[in-house]
Amino acid sequence: MITKTVNQKAWFLVLPVLFIVALNAIIPLMTVVNYSVQDTFSPGVFFFEGTKWYREVLSSPRFHGALGRQFMFTGIILLIEIPLGVAVALAMPRKGPWVSVCLVLMALPLLIPWNVVGAMWNIFALPDIGLLGYGLNWLGFDYNYTQQPFAAWATVILMDVWHWTSLVVLLAYAGLSSIPDAYYQAAKIDGASAFAVFRYIQLPKMKRVLIIALLLRFMDSFMVYTEPFVLTGGGPGNSTTFLSIDLVKAAIGEFNLGIAAAMSILYFLMTLLVCWVFYTVMMRGEES
Amino acid sequence: MAQITLDRLAHSYESNPQSDADFALKELDYVWDDGGAYALLGPSGCGKTTLLNIISGLLTPSRGHIRFDGNDITARTPEERNIAQVFQFPVIYDTMTVAQNLEFPLVNRGVDVGEIKKRVDEMLETLDLAGKANQRAQGLTADEKQKISLGRGLVRYDVNAILFDEPLTVIDPHMKWQLRTKLKELHDRFEHTMIYVTHDQTEALTFADKVVVMYEGEVVQIGTPEELFERPDHTFVGYFIGSPGMNILPCDVAGDSVRVAGHTIKLDAEYLPPRGARLELGVRPEFIRFAENHESGIPVSIESVNNVGRHRIAKVRLSDLSMNIIVPEGQALAATDHRVVFDAQRCGVYADDHRINPTEDSRGFRHDY
Amino acid sequence: MRGVKILLVFIYILFLMLPIYWLLNMSFKTTNEILGGFSWYPQEFTLASYKTIFTDSTWYSGYINSLSYVLMNTVISVSLALPAAYAFSRYRFLGDKHLFFWLLSNRMAPPAVFVLPFVELYSAMQLFDTPLAVALAHCLFNVPLAVWILEGFMSGVPREVDETAYIDGYSFPHFFVKIFMPLIAAGIGVTAFFCFMFSWVEMLLAKNLTSVAAKPIVAVMTRTASTAGYELGLLAAAGALTLIPGVIVIWFVRKHIAKGFALGRV
Helix, strand or coil, X not given: CCCCEECCCHHXXXXXXXXXXXXXXXXXXXXXXXXXXXXXXXXXXXXXXXCHHHHHHHHCHHHHHHHHHHHHHHHHHHHHHHHHXXXXXXHCCCCXXXXXXXXXXXXXXXXXXXXXXXXXXXXXXXXXXXXXXHHHHHCXXXXXXXXCHHXXXXXXXXXXXXXXXXXXXXXXXXHHHCCXXXXXXXXXXXXCCHHHHHHHHHHHHHHHHHHHHHXXXXXXXXXXXXXXXXXXXXXXXXXXXXXXXXXXXXXXXXXCHHHHHHXXXXXXXXXXXXXXXXXXXXXXXXXX | CCCEEEEEEEEECCCCCCCHHHEEEEEEEEEECCCCEEEEXXXXXXXXXXXXXXXXXXXXXXXXXXXXXXXXXXXCCHHHHCEEEECCCCCCCCCCEHHHHXXXXXXXXXXXXXXXXXXXXXXXXXXXXXXXXXXXXXXXXXXXXXXXXHHHHHCCCCCCEEEEECCCCCCCXXXXXXXXXXXXXXXXXXXXXXXXXECCHHHHHHHCCEEEEEECCEXXXXXXXXXXXXXXXXXXXXXXXXXCCCEEEECEEEEEEEEECCEEEEEEEEECCCCCCCEEEEECHHHEEECCCCCCCXXXXXXXXXXXXXXXXXXXXXXXXXXXXXXXXXXXXXXXXXXEEECHHHCEEEECCEECCCCCCCCCCCCCC | CHHHHHHHHHHHHHHHHHHHHHHHHXXXXXXXXXXXXXXXXXXXXXXXXXXXXXXXXXXXXXXXXXXHHHHHHHHHHHHHHHHHHHHHHHEECCCHHHHHHHHHHHHCCCHHHHHHHHHHHHHHCCCCCCHHHHHHHHHHHHHHHHHHHHHHXXXXXXXXXXXXXXXXXXXXXXXXXXXXXXXXXXXXHHHHHHHHHHHHHCCHXXXXXXXXXXXXXXXXXXXXXXXXXXXXXXXXXXXXXHHHHHHHHHHHCCCCHHHHHCCCCC
């Protein structure tokens, strides 16, 4: 751990970053706050409305629905991606020429533009010509993600697992490769079982990176927009309309500025809260 | 506790070794006595860790066999060999307490609870860790962690051998001495066969009953610390052990006289070196002295004199050769006219780096020609 | 056990590759064949879709626009983040921890929240529909990320390095460029990779901050996607081409990629 010296002039080094992020974060945020407490009937004419939009959003079944779907989606993908990612990382070879090949192939989905991911799965899951859709129907499942809410959900989740599990794999793999060989040798000599090696050596060493994985996956899945939007457009019905999709619908589709702004603020506060909890836990982990 | 037999053991990291140079460990035949304390000494890359890993079972040798008490265990896994090993960097289970760390190997082997408690308590006492039994192992100092690594081996009373792979590397200098003393004490008490890898001659010489000196994949000498000092079998041993190391001077040999840089030195025995070999005279700085007044000797010039506590080390030049000489406490050096005398009994003759024996019956017995 | 492990990795990679294969498969098919039904591989192999993309300026200028804002963003993010990360890794100053958290929180901010105000902001700055607008907007999440990753790598460099350099009479900028930056070269490479990646994959802001002149490839594609299915081959080819920059950059950082994903903290 590096001991840091107190130096207030360090602020000057941070200023450029502060400026660019403030430009992008504070000014738009002020605009959003502004909208969220006003109403308009014609361009340029605003009325102060206080907490009206907030009350409306908080009591609307539409928001509750989107929020509920959002938590369900995030919960399901975390439950699949974290254990699967850890399992794949444990199964990866630790040395040799195959490591680079595996890592590059696994990282590939992470570098595909998100709308291409959506489009790719769109094509892949089409019941008539897509491998997945055609295959499932051939196997006797009645599958059509554009019409069945359950099929749409399953496809959106499968797509997210496809897209992001590798992030968990890479993080867990980084944690695993920081374990010196001597630990495995000592465990062998101590007669430890494979499970004991996982429980007492691998898991503790992966703890930090797994917290990062959980943090990133939580945040990114919480603001997921492009992939499900391109794949299902939020449908059928509202079945795959998550928070971001709902928000963009309200703001751009319906031009319902007040509602959209109030939703934005609530949404932002939620992510901020979770982010703060994670950050606190992680920093405590780093200090000990 | 076991006697360990190395039967024509050799190892190469290459799958198809062609020449001698491909072997990280050259052929070796030796028996390690039950309950002995051995040190494997040599510079990095000499093959000592390879040998250790072969004994522990982390590596399978390319050739030869290894036996514990006569049973061939070459193909056995580390856990089947029932050995303990302490690594260069302390290996502890971070999330467990000190006591849980010590229990771990016993729990894995299904030892019963009462017995585990008895042994762990005893080990905590022995290692002076009783006060920290319920503390998380993560927060301990390096030497305490290393003691735990050692303790995990010692709680298993029946281990065949305990292996140490440069265990004091990350320990503070003042703690090294304490830990070494502790090790010695534990060896005396438990009488385990212990094998200790190090590149530090002080560690090797103080710990071991017998020291195995390795150089470039070859065991060049196995002996007690005294033997290594008095009678190095290889120029590397002479040079590596002792401070400063042995003086190695190119020479010619004719019977019992050696010519070094144009001067003749009489030895106490006759030698018949192999034809064409590169010959050297080896003599430790302790066994060369400055000649007294009027005594005859080989003239040298002094380059420097360093005071190293008890004695001084004089660096002298004999034509284009340089030598170290230890000057005992209290001996004055003359201002000019320096001559040196070699102790004939302590000089060794080396052919291609290996010490050669005098011709039979020549020692202490002069033939007349 | 070993066999099970290899099988798991193999199945996982197969699962990752199948949709990509299907995309490539479609991109080499003729429209007739696509609409004709299911087939494992192109029966009449054609490069027609790719030819359309390389000859139609709306398509290829989409790639050029995308690459230009991605590169701009990478340069801006890394160069601004370097001094800031140094400050966080070496000094304590008033409000440092809060500032760091606030920066990070922006990485977590949902872009959907900012779409509308961004359009207004960049219109007011007269940057709407330019690559620079997208490059600056992507700084919202890339700059905090860059600071975070670089800080992790910089903390791995012992302080003594800085002190020795100052004693040797280096000025701060001179030391930073000549000595410090080469030491964390891997970290800078990894950071640039991540900025490139996140800017390259983002669509929501890129699409809404542009209309005609600076339209990125992702937006060109959504237009195609929303039209009738007979352009599926074209869409697949356009998608396949977006994989190439990713493959290239990933190959360069493959040795550091895992550490980079751990934000320099392993």
